[in-house]
Amino acid sequence: MLSSRIEHPVKFSEVDSLRVVWHGHYVRYFEDGREAFGKEHQLGYLDMYKHGLAVPLVDLQVNYKRILEYGDSAVIETTLILSPAAKLIFEYTIRSAMHGHIVCTGRSVQVFMNPHTKELQLTVPEFFEAWKKERNLS
Amino acid sequence: MLSSRIEHPVKFSEVDSLRVVWHGHYVRYFEDGREAFGKEHQLGYLDMYKHGLAVPLVDLQVNYKRILEYGDSAVIETTLILSPAAKLIFEYTIRSAMHGHIVCTGRSVQVFMNPHTKELQLTVPEFFEAWKKERNLS
């Protein structure tokens, strides 16, 4: 299982009138997690572009467990879930840096698309097969 | 079934480098839908506050079907899903104003919380029971 971890200090602009991170920002935290994963494991958006692919989301689930307050940081752990399908699946666990407990979990599914024609690619792209083979993931 | 419909012109700042609405903005579109529903049916955040309640999200699902482009508008339909639980459940359907097809669907679950103590209320609040009775919804 390949994963990546980053720490993101909660920003003033992310906190709502209840003084907790507004629920919509977790979607960005997930993308921050994916971008960090991509940088660490050479699977970023720019790596995709090089292979003529974009990876739009088709499915997103978020489970909010606890609040996260200003002054704390989000520890975002992003894990690639292996699948034989032509999909990119990630799971996320966000913890409070101060308290250690889980504040949010989630899961996203992305597909491979030609960014110019907007057509989906229904088979696993060759470069992604090769990427997995290099890491003994398939 | 009680629902509400609004139209939101896609904004330049909402469109990503693929020239389509960035996936994270749909979470805000859903909240726009809830706020419009709340205004139309007297079930808004400010109505909740008057009863000493906040309604944080605990669960969110988003299904992305099609892209939505700059120049188009999102037609956001928000429907209250009845449940005997102490929860507020909404379903969303977002359509392209130009083409009519569905671009995104979703579902959110909210719970009732005391905004000061952050304690959850595990029974259906009286005002919400009364609200439903007035509308013959329970």
Place this chain on the structure above:
Amino acid sequence: MLSSRIEHPVKFSEVDSLRVVWHGHYVRYFEDGREAFGKEHQLGYLDMYKHGLAVPLVDLQVNYKRILEYGDSAVIETTLILSPAAKLIFEYTIRSAMHGHIVCTGRSVQVFMNPHTKELQLTVPEFFEAWKKERNLS
């Protein structure tokens, strides 16, 4: 003087922990104002694209006068400021819909750019001269 006016209900996600609109969102309110102006007067981003032009900001000023709270709406008035330079200058006045007073004013300067080469156009584009002439603005 050509101007445009829209009303934008303050959203929950725009309000910070002091329960007032976070200062950064006014920049988006200004863009909402520009987009409404563009739609009303055929000077939108898509009209620009048709003429092979993008109009990036080079200068922005914001003056915050009063707070704007959740439950209220922003009334955004956007006025085109005439100039002989190859620039697009707008001034903004944002008022509280509830109280009528001014909450924020601002000014932006945009230049004309080729979106592909990113080169600036240093003379006033022909289509913009024609646009002004049609409206007796030059």
Place this chain on the structure above:
Amino acid sequence: MLSSRIEHPVKFSEVDSLRVVWHGHYVRYFEDGREAFGKEHQLGYLDMYKHGLAVPLVDLQVNYKRILEYGDSAVIETTLILSPAAKLIFEYTIRSAMHGHIVCTGRSVQVFMNPHTKELQLTVPEFFEAWKKERNLS
């Protein structure tokens, strides 16, 4: 002159359809800079709260010089500008991490406010005088 420097990788969600950072995000970059300054020099929002103060913006200027692209990082330098007035003045310089050149500069003015009564404090708060004295800044 007291200053603080952070590096912020440009995120996918911050890039607009021209594939450059959308102008409105720089206002958040400035706040990121202020928050980093506050953490480094004990002048953060939470330090303010402890002294019963909030520091809303009253004035903001942004000068956009160059574009910043996805794949690059913003190097945000935030400098406190000394003033005898009851104001908090910061200047910002944002550079491209890749190319070194300046992409954006700015300046913000904040005032001291009681967050409960929303009343402004017209004299320099004692704790801020003490903070400056400790650092030989006045």
